[in-house]
Amino acid sequence: MGEKFLMKGNEVIAEAALRAGCRFYFGYPITPQTEIAHYLAKKMPEVGGTFLQAESETAAINMVYGAASAGVRVMTSSSSPGISLKQEGISFIACAELPAVIVNIVRCGPGLGGILPAQCDYFQAVKGGGHGDYKMVVLAPYSIQELYELTVDAFNISDKYRTITMIMGEGILGQMMETVEFKDVENNIHIEKPWATTGTGMKREKNIITSIYIKPEVLEEHNRKLQAKYKEIEKNEIRVESYNCEDADVIVAAFGTVARIISNVIPMAQKEGIKVGLIRPISLWPFPVKEFEKYAHVPKAFLTVELNAGQMLEDVRLAVNGKKPVHFHGRMGGMIPDEAEILEEIKKITRS
Amino acid sequence: MIEKVIISGFGGQGVLSAGRILAYCGMLENRSVSCLPSYGPEMRGGTANCHVIVSDKAIGSPVLNNATSLIVMNNPSLEKFEKVVETGGLIIMDSSLVNNIPNRDDISLYSIPATKTAFDMGNITFANIILLGKLISATGIVLKENFEKALYKILPEKKHNLIPQEMEALEYGFNYSAE
Known part of the structure; x- marks a missing residue:
């Protein structure tokens, strides 16, 4: 590890992308993630890369489609309404099996909404905001250091499985500054891309990248191939962290910056004689089902805390599978629950 | 130890810069x-804060949601925080700009004419540094020596000539005591 830096989350995403060998960025400005574009507008030309501010989010995602087809490491970033505009392109890229990294620094919806922190795009990210049976890997960091490490990782995962990897964070994660320590050398996995459309040089058959399959037999076969790939990702790419779960009275499930609030609640609850555990899914898809199965018999109940109306809640309930009650506490519109409020929810559960 | 600081004022008063320098010192x-x-x-409404x-x-x-220290550079910020x-x-508080009095008797209050002093020193933008000086002497949140190191790291080279003056401003705030 090298020197320590004090950096904003958005700048760290941009720096991580450069370190991961990303040399193409296409985007369109929107708060609270615009610093990603600022940083890359300045730095991308210095490393011989391409920064392009597209005319719209739709254009940007289709530029990603094009660059990914040529086999280069490429990224786009936006925030909730902008990510909605990209959904058609995301579905096409998923069908065409192209590696790409997409960042969503989430704001609060629905609609144009507000710019304060939220997690209301969980469903859109993990259940498929675009059409068709596709999945993308969704990673939810909770600190600036993790934001850096996961962004670099995202490019490796994308190349390895020819998939989209999304980095999803709340507005505060993009805006806050924390210490980050960069590695001297990144673990950039080099994967050959014989499928890329880089010109035949009159030496091979031409590569075709498409998302249209007119014959039903062929399309079904392609879908089966996609599903097999998703199974493989589910097997290999689960990321989760649990803390204090053995003999916990209540296990809280939370991701992103909410998990940080829970880590403050744990010692507060301890003082009142309540043992609180935390399961923090880092990969939201693939979801860490086994981690919940592992601890399902332990607590009196689970509590899911989110900055939305209850989205990850559904996945937690599926994973706990009726073995214990799963309660929910959520705030919306950019409001953030404080520690006392969450502790009160926990006490309600232990009292009941 | 944990120090939780809110710095608040109008945009342009160096609220964010102050926060960044403070965090940088902590990192050092x-x-x-x-x-x-x-x-x-x-x-909006004058409570740009960090x-x-x-x-x-x-x-x-x-x-x-609560703070151990609050630096305020205008009235709306005092009211809010x-x-x-x-x-x-x-x-x-910067008494050059804040004329309201906090309605609290369970805290320590330091009232420093930071903006006026900074102006008299020749650079009005050092008001935030004066206030940080008081924060450092009153809480020991970071070491004064590291402040200078942080400035050299954070400021672009063309502004390094201002650092001796900024350290004077810091010193003023550090040693300030109300009559």
Whole structure:
């Protein structure tokens, strides 16, 4: 590890992308993630890369489609309404099996909404905001250091499985500054891309990248191939962290910056004689089902805390599978629950 | 130790710069630090602010619902944040611009004519540094020596000639005591 830096989350995403060998960025400005574009507008030309501010989010995602087809490491970033505009392109890229990294620094919806922190795009990210049976890997960091490490990782995962990897964070994660320590050398996995459309040089058959399959037999076969790939990702790419779960009275499930609030609640609850555990899914898809199965018999109940109306809640309930009650506490519109409020929810559960 | 500081004022008064320098000093002392600037609608109406945490332990939420110290550079900021200061905490205010008095008797109050002093010193933008000087002497949140190091790291080279003056401003705030 090298020197320590004090950096904003958005700048760290941009720096991580450069370190991961990303040399193409296409985007369109929107708060609270615009610093990603600022940083890359300045730095991308210095490393011989391409920064392009597209005319719209739709254009940007289709530029990603094009660059990914040529086999280069490429990224786009936006925030909730902008990510909605990209959904058609995301579905096409998923069908065409192209590696790409997409960042969503989430704001609060629905609609144009507000710019304060939220997690209301969980469903859109993990259940498929675009059409068709596709999945993308969704990673939810909770600190600036993790934001850096996961962004670099995202490019490796994308190349390895020819998939989209999304980095999803709340507005505060993009805006806050924390210490980050960069590695001297990144673990950039080099994967050959014989499928890329880089010109035949009159030496091979031409590569075709498409998302249209007119014959039903062929399309079904392609879908089966996609599903097999998703199974493989589910097997290999689960990321989760649990803390204090053995003999916990209540296990809280939370991701992103909410998990940080829970880590403050744990010692507060301890003082009142309540043992609180935390399961923090880092990969939201693939979801860490086994981690919940592992601890399902332990607590009196689970509590899911989110900055939305209850989205990850559904996945937690599926994973706990009726073995214990799963309660929910959520705030919306950019409001953030404080520690006392969450502790009160926990006490309600232990009292009941 | 954990120090939770809110710095608030109008946009352009160096609220965010102050937060960033403070967090940077904490980092130089190998502490966990976070600095969360306001970026939302709360900035409208003169309460541009940032939340800074300097701690010996890993930092939980970067959002402060209460603070151990508050630096305010205008009246709306005092009104908005005085109630979140913990009992025994402190409020440092720029008395050149803040003429309201906090309605608290369980905190320490430091009232410094920072903007006027900075203006007299020849650079009005050092008001934030004067206030940080008081914060450092009153809380020991970071070491004064590291402040200078942080300035050399954070400021672009063309502004390094200002650093001796900034350290004078810091010194003024550090030693300030009300008559």
